[in-house]
Amino acid sequence: MSSLEHLLPTNWKKQVASWLDEDTPTFDYGGFVVGDEEKVAYLFGKANGVLAGVPFFNEVFNQIGCKVEWYLKEGDEFEPGPTGRLKVAKVTGPARKLLLGERPALNMLARASGIATRARALLKLKQEHKWDGLIAATRKTTPGFRIVEKYASLVGGVDPHRMDLSSMIMLKDNHIWATGSITNAVKQARSVGGFALKIEVECRSEAEADEAILAGADIIMLDNFDGPGIHACAANLKSKWAGKHRFLIEGSGGLTLENAAPFMSREVDILSFGCITQGVPHIDFSLKVDH
Template sequence: MASCLSLGNPSHLLPTGWKRVVSSWLDEDTPSFDFGGFVVGETEQVAILFGKAPGVLAGVPFFDEVFHQLGCKVEWKIKEGEYFEPGTAGKKEVARVYGKARHLLLGERPALNMLARASGIATRARRLRQLKDKANWTGVIAGTRKTTPGFRIVEKYAMLVGGVDTHRADLSSMIMLKDNHIWATGSITKAVQAARSTGGFAIKIEVECQSEAEADEAILAGADIIMLDNFDGPGLCKAAKNLKVRYAGKKMFLIEGSGGLTEDNVAPYFGEAVDVLSFGSLTQSVPHIDFSLKVQPKK
């Protein structure tokens, strides 16, 4: 899978309302009076964005928009998706921001919080992509919907910058029938039939399965994607191969492995019959990349 960065400007993917999300960050951080801004006033200043830990830069459009809404200008020294290291100085100049002192400080924390998390996700995504490529595995590394409420657009964007698949963006993107759906409906077959009656031909249906027997039922019911959940690596590869052999020339479907996957344990899951591996760990407990924004003293 080609990185989105090699195919065009990733900011062109963003929905029409993404700038309102950025506005909400500023509203949240200054709900009433800006006391600190009153202190520093509106003298024109320059602030340097330093990267203080190695990582992949992600979140440039959101960072730019924070300061655009505050009347500031950002000048980048490295590009979106570029890997950087702080070097012997312990910090790498990543960008410069020009604007009024109080506006720089209004945007500082929302912009840094976003950039730190987005870059952390992109960095982990890049490492997972490198593990996949090193293993010569032809399947797809994907994220999950285990994202931060109100912050999903940034986290999914960061996955793309890091070179992995976003999986479904929301409940409307694909029908995923998990254990609770099946228990509430009564069976896998009934759940798939109900889903198909509303989703029609255009929306794919994925079914979470705990065994090959459940996978058989899902395939025969017409599921497009079979998620083999919480299998160990050898077990996933064996079950995936069995299913592909059993339905060769009869049914078309993808096999996804999920459940507890990390950088450290993924190697045994790279099976030839496995099409997708999805990682909640791309967004959960991901280390952030440390950045700071320092207003430069007047000379």
């Protein structure tokens, strides 16, 4: 895949600097012990996975004066093989700097690669079932770490969904209860969002979906339906409103790699998965100084 680094915002390197600040707020005692002798360290992947987080890993070591050389490309799938570890990259620099960047870089890489690995597995499931819809992540991200998690979702090959509250207007049950109805919520949202922002409405029944469509919603989220239920509801909505209103249908609510297949209906345009970023196993990496 082509590099996604150019997508990153101008402030992403400040976030990397904050990781280093957090890990060494005062003195680097261990670094004092090893000194500044030039050393080489190798990054090993120790579990099957998809490599993600390369720009962030590079920047950790760039900020402390080390150089990284990669043996794999971002987005590559890898296996540790019979030895239990695969050489993924080489990092060169002063010994104390290698150890200074080790833990922030590995923590980030382990989580980013875990997210990309889960995303890739869902993408393969979609392909196996010849479903044309989109697999999407959600806004269920770690505070302060969202840019890495959304980036990793893209590396894994899925749609990142909305980045934040300003990216799209999603009206969920609390918005609807607070305003009294779906119609009121959509009307107020459109008054401030204008033509540029899409409006998505969470619906728990076909009747709620009908109200949202009539109110002008762009995306109908059918929440917590089962597989047959979402297929039937989506088919009814697409048939009922054909040629009258344009909208997309998204399925969401408790979807996992294990239970998603029945939801991959041709009438459903998007399936969103909180499990891409929540409860995802990390991929084990280690950084070992050559000696």
